[in-house]
Amino acid sequence: MLVEQWGIRVPARKGEEVRQSLLRKMAIDLTLKPRREGDALVFPILDWREGAERCGFDAMPGRPELMRHELVGGIAIMQEDDPAGAAQILASRPSLHTVLFPTSEVTGEYRTREYGVLAGTPTTRTQVTEHGHRFTVDLASAYFSARLSTERQRILAQMGTRETVLDMFAGVGPFAITLAARAALVVAADINPHAIELMLENLTQNRVKNVLPILAEARRLAGVLPWKFDRIIMNLPLAGTEFLSEAFRLCRHGGTIHFYALVSQEGEHRDYIRELGGEVIDERVVRSYSPGQWHAVYDIVVQKE
């Protein structure tokens, strides 16, 4: 059973030196087996650190084989309703406080799901550390995915200084707070009041002072915001296409839109993007969604007359 955890990739020749250093810092996840990938070794670590990436690891031989689960801060989410397996997972890491099992699909406008508690403290709220930021999340009341951390860093690396950024579907603020490090201003909108409440907590605890949270339906933004933005994040993969023309209205000539979409063939949305006046400069797979469907991101440069 693969377990998703943070991993740190090092050249194999430096493996023993890095392993000893991680052991001294009590940073290595001893329940999981390091992975060999060509000339590199990937060590499982307990918490995010510079250069870490999300990876799947096997259980360490000799340790009880844990049921498949995903880690979000102090919460483990299992795929099966298995209280005995949940108790084992809870005992495997001191950082865990709760083990959950989803009792619904991701549904509704807020993109949330319901959970049952299998072990530990009965809560869906936890703290997630990501690239030096700390996010309070509540999995039952607002969307959050740790899997998008690499995407946030990819976009941050593309940014110039003093950009104005609009996050149209901001959730609890992970993109907005990450990109605020380089931006002049980030406007972060979401239709879910619980997400905006959590975003306010996250802005305070990360001491971020250049994000403007707005509780708003994304369709209304072009009618009320007086600015044209340098960069727009559209992270609503199942319905983003419905909002793409609004994003074009809100983006300046030469600005960039990062458009996340559910696709079943490469290039699926390119004709519509061209029709709106956009040039796709990159299209990449973010993660698989179901057999034959995946989340893609289109980086679009807006061309206006």
Ligand code: SAM
């Ligand atoms: N970008 C965030 C992240 O990475 O964690 C959240 C992305 S989540 C897939 C989509 C978000 O869009 C949800 O928080 C949901 O509440 C919000 N949303 C859905 N429809 C919306 C709309 N019409 N206007 C504004 N926000 C909306």
